[in-house]
Amino acid sequence: MKDMGRMLLERDPFEELVIGNTAIVRGMVESGVRVVTSYPGSPTPEIAEAIRSMPAAERPMYFEFSTNEKVATEVAFGAALNGRLSVVFFKSVGLNVAADSLVQLPLQDIPGGMVVILGDDPGANSSQNEQDNRHYARLSYCPLFEPASASEAYLMFRKAAALAQELRTVIMVRLTTHVCHAKEKVRFDAWTPAPADSGPLFDPDSTNYIPLAATVFPMKRRALERLSAIEARLPSLGLDALFDNGNPDRGIIVAGLPFASVMDALDESAPGARLPDVLKLGSVYPIDRNAVRAFLKSHATVKIIEELDPVIEADVKALAYDAGLRCRIIGKQDVDEAMGEYTPGKVGAILAETWPDLVAPVGKPAAAQDAASGLPARPPQMCPGCGHRSAFYAIKKALAPTDITVADIGCHTLGSLEPYLMGRVLLSMGHSTSTASGLSLYNESRRVVCFLGDSTFFHAGLPGIINAVYNGHRVLLVIMQNGTTAMTGHQDHPGTGRNFSAETEKISIRAALEGLGVSNIREVDAYQQATLTSMVRAALDEPGFKVIIASHPCMLKFTREARRRPGWAARMVRIDQDRCERIHECVERFACPTFQRADDGSITTHPDLCIGDGSCRQTCPASAIVPEGTAGASTEATRSAP
Numbered sequence: 001m002k003d004m005g006r007m008l009l010e011r012d013p014f015e016e017l018v019i020g021n022t023a024i025v026r027g028m029v030e031s032g033v034r035v036v037t038s039y040p041g042s043p044t045p046e047i048a049e050a051i052r053s054m055p056a057a058e059r060p061m062y063f064e065f066s067t068n069e070k071v072a073t074e075v076a077f078g079a080a081l082n083g084r085l086s087v088v089f090f091k092s093v094g095l096n097v098a099a100d101s102l103v104q105l106p107l108q109d110i111p112g113g114m115v116v117i118l119g120d121d122p123g124a125n126s127s128q129n130e131q132d133n134r135h136y137a138r139l140s141y142c143p144l145f146e147p148a149s150a151s152e153a154y155l156m157f158r159k160a161a162a163l164a165q166e167l168r169t170v171i172m173v174r175l176t177t178h179v180c181h182a183k184e185k186v187r188f189d190a191w192t193p194a195p196a197d198s199g200p201l202f203d204p205d206s207t208n209y210i211p212l213a214a215t216v217f218p219m220k221r222r223a224l225e226r227l228s229a230i231e232a233r234l235p236s237l238g239l240d241a242l243f244d245n246g247n248p249d250r251g252i253i254v255a256g257l258p259f260a261s262v263m264d265a266l267d268e269s270a271p272g273a274r275l276p277d278v279l280k281l282g283s284v285y286p287i288d289r290n291a292v293r294a295f296l297k298s299h300a301t302v303k304i305i306e307e308l309d310p311v312i313e314a315d316v317k318a319l320a321y322d323a324g325l326r327c328r329i330i331g332k333q334d335v336d337e338a339m340g341e342y343t344p345g346k347v348g349a350i351l352a353e354t355w356p357d358l359v360a361p362v363g364k365p366a367a368a369q370d371a372a373s374g375l376p377a378r379p380p381q382m383c384p385g386c387g388h389r390s391a392f393y394a395i396k397k398a399l400a401p402t403d404i405t406v407a408d409i410g411c412h413t414l415g416s417l418e419p420y421l422m423g424r425v426l427l428s429m430g431h432s433t434s435t436a437s438g439l440s441l442y443n444e445s446r447r448v449v450c451f452l453g454d455s456t457f458f459h460a461g462l463p464g465i466i467n468a469v470y471n472g473h474r475v476l477l478v479i480m481q482n483g484t485t486a487m488t489g490h491q492d493h494p495g496t497g498r499n500f501s502a503e504t505e506k507i508s509i510r511a512a513l514e515g516l517g518v519s520n521i522r523e524v525d526a527y528q529q530a531t532l533t534s535m536v537r538a539a540l541d542e543p544g545f546k547v548i549i550a551s552h553p554c555m556l557k558f559t560r561e562a563r564r565r566p567g568w569a570a571r572m573v574r575i576d577q578d579r580c581e582r583i584h585e586c587v588e589r590f591a592c593p594t595f596q597r598a599d600d601g602s603i604t605t606h607p608d609l610c611i612g613d614g615s616c617r618q619t620c621p622a623s624a625i626v627p628e629g630t631a632g633a634s635t636e637a638t639r640s641a642p
């Protein structure tokens with residue numbers, strides 16, 4: 001397989017099998033993007049990995065993980081103001097964090113041009129909701145293009161970048177999970193590296209950059225006029241495509257990934273069935289109203305297939321009403337059509353309901369289609385050795401059943417599941433201290449404990465903490481410090497001592513808290529369970545806002561790195577069957593997946609799962625969890641254990 005970094009810097013045209021996230025990075029290289037920023041979040045982190053794969057000295061762009069999406073947006077905007085073609089990318093809900101600045105961008109004149117890459121997540125595969133960010137395009141007057149595949153991600157990115165540069169504006173490219181991750185053979189063009197950048201281009205005297213009262217209106221007018229200009233150019237941009245099957249009765253309007261599912265479903269259509277014509281929209285905002293109007297005029301019935309909300313549907317129906325068209329437009333028929341990914345199975349079921357003679361009815365409700373794969377449901381769980389598990393186990397011991405715990409976003413959200421049930425409410429990254437503060441009001445009897453990861457501390461945790469200090473909220477915050485942004489793939493953050501490119505000064509969470517005036521701070525290794533339990537007990541009896549920093553390195557990262565060192569071997573644990581009293585603390589309350597309970601109630605450890613961290617040993621009331629020898633010796637012994 002080709003070296004990815006070398007491939008991305010190839011000068012000649014080439015073809016390669018890549019995921020959408022990689023394809024779009026080649027698009028950035030060819031387009032001459034100079035600055036890329038992000039905050040990590042699925043389904044987009046592989047964009048950063050592809051950028052990292054290019055040798056630093058030859059990488060044609062600057063990249064940073066910023067502290068959050070709003071900051072990332074502002075850094076990219078600043079660079080674009082200065083004439084550098086810039087990109088910011090983040091996940092779906094990242095747009096909520098970025099929004100306060102992002103909605104302003106279309107009002108601005110941006111000499112370098114800017115592209116916002118959204119990683120939306122229909123199906124909520126790795127997000128706390130499946131919000132449809134196409135709404136933000138309309139809200140902010142920002143054009144939005146939507147590719148259906150890796151090739152289209154590459155091509156549409158290039159078109160978006162060129163247009164943003166030419167019109168000195170911002171354009172969104174909306175990817176969804178499978179467009180990011182599905183592989184396709186993509187034909188890439190040649191790349192000629194651009195000459196060194198000329199000087200700064202920001203000229204604040206040339207136009208107004210300050211939206212303030214009446215000055216907002218000319219800026220808004222320019223944004224709206226720009227949208228019309230883009231709509232007028234859509235036919236020549238070639239973002240949309242018409243698949244003409246010569247069927248005046250039936251048509252489908254579709255955009256993004258569901259297009260691929262429509263094509264799959266039509267492949268399965270009844271023998272001899274007359275296929276509908278398909279209008280695939282690449283520009284979702286603005287839509288090419290002339291093209292849509294012509295399509296509606298030439299079909300008796302049009303079904304709109306779009307994932308999540310009826311965004312295109314609303315536009316198309318309004319357009320048909322205004323034009324007095326008689327075409328029957330079939331939008332979403334029920335709640336299920338507004339939920340989940342539009343997989344081929346789901347789209348097949350929707351089409352079967354729309355036109356039973358075209359696609360055979362499958363006999364299952366659309367939503368249940370692809371979930372029914374026959375595999376047992378597997379709840380997510382913390383990794384073996386995770387410090388968060390040790391912390392939750394210890395903290396739970398200190399709490400009364402009436403105490404309230406508030407979750408935050410990160411690997412530690414999994415503490416909200418059985419058997420820990422630590423964290424019973426969740427909104428968004430960094431919400432925990434403020435939600436906990438609200439829960440503490442008019443609440444003398446139920447103590448409130450909240451959790452926060454270290455990356456999230458810097459991302460959005462600080463304002464809630466400052467608020468708790470400022471307003472004296474009676475809350476215990478436990479910061480779950482594992483030295484990385486674990487859940488999204490171990491990206492660095494301001495507390496790790498590294499940025500994307502270099503070593504940096506670590507920002508100490510403790511020092512930051514002290515600087516904010518938090519006087520009640522304790523620190524503990526999350527594996528020291530007894531100490532952590534007594535710290536929580538003590539802290540909960542104290543007034544005001546208090547913080548415990550429970551630290552342990554992310555053991556997935558630690559073990560991956562350790563395994564690469566020569567001679568490293570895990571010292572796993574095993575169950576001393578003579579001592580085991582089958583109390584089952586290890587499976588029922590500590591719940592490391594390493595422990596396996598047989599039908600007869602005996603416990604063994606799983607040699608493929610145990611990493612030898614030993615954090616479990618202190619949990620066994622019978623002291624039956626004992627260390628093995630080396631990995632090789634223990635594997636056999638454990639496997640042969642009764």
Ligand SMILES: Cc1ncc(C[n+]2csc(CCOP(=O)(O)OP(=O)(O)O)c2C)c(N)n1
Binds near residue numbers: 039454488
């Ligand atoms: C606004 C927003 N941006 C990004 C994400 C994706 N995301 C989920 S968890 C997480 C990292 C949390 O890291 P940390 O707080 O250190 O907790 P850990 O996973 O390391 O335990 C991120 C970035 C998100 N859910 N919301």
